[in-house]
Amino acid sequence: MGPVLQAENLYRFFHTGDEETLALRGVSLAVEPGEVVAVTGPSGSGKSTLLACLAGLDDPDGGMVFVAGQLMSRRPEPVRAALRARHIGMLFQSGNLLEHLTVEQNLALVQRLAHDAHRISDRQALLADLGLAGRAGAYPSELSGGEAARAGLAAALASDPPVLLADEPTGEVDSAAEVRVLALLRARAQAGGAVVVVTHSPAVAAAADRTIALRDGMVTDLEGRTG
Numbered sequence: 112m113g114p115v116l117q118a119e120n121l122y123r124f125f126h127t128g129d130e131e132t133l134a135l136r137g138v139s140l141a142v143e144p145g146e147v148v149a150v151t152g153p154s155g156s157g158k159s160t161l162l163a164c165l166a167g168l169d170d171p172d173g174g175m176v177f178v179a180g181q182l183m184s185r186r187p188e189p190v191r192a193a194l195r196a197r198h199i200g201m202l203f204q205s206g207n208l209l210e211h212l213t214v215e216q217n218l219a220l221v222q223r224l225a226h227d228a229h230r231i232s233d234r235q236a237l238l239a240d241l242g243l244a245g246r247a248g249a250y251p252s253e254l255s256g257g258e259a260a261r262a263g264l265a266a267a268l269a270s271d272p273p274v275l276l277a278d279e280p281t282g283e284v285d286s287a288a289e290v291r292v293l294a295l296l297r298a299r300a301q302a303g304g305a306v307v308v309v310t311h312s313p314a315v316a317a318a319a320d321r322t323i324a325l326r327d328g329m330v331t332d333l334e335g336r337t338g
Contacts, residue, residue: 117177133328144303147300148320149323150309167194179274207267218269222270234247261292
């Protein structure tokens, strides 16, 4: 089948006055269906920038991203948005819930954007799997930090996307909820999804099929050699 998500030689530069920051320097990766890949590295290593480029929320200055065999990079935003809606579930640290919608309404919106708005039973089952069955009618402001993190993951999974991109999905949950989230990520992969998780959690990294370490915008091996 080939990789469902592929990045080729990504570069990303940011400028502040006369200073240039090299956020990504030639990063490449390929993720197959059924695979969980953890992206690790210290703060400022380029992890979140990589995730934003993979999602088409940010455009690389060099290199290309392909999702489900289609080019994501350097295309008009409406095209990228349509590709995201059909192929990518996203969970970012800044949150992916709309404050004026309930938890279930947020999930329904994701499904509607992916042209699959009638899966009420799936929404209910997903919330139950994440321990949120009793919070479907709650608004994001009424959720605890752990509940909000799990509700965000539910929204990312609501359209059954072939690719899931998650930035620290267990960062705001306790150890019991972390186990539940990890089980859901693994189930997503076993169903044929490709999962990329940015994490500082040793448990999440250990549960992944592969780990990609970033440092100073480059992929390194465990010994720190440039790869």
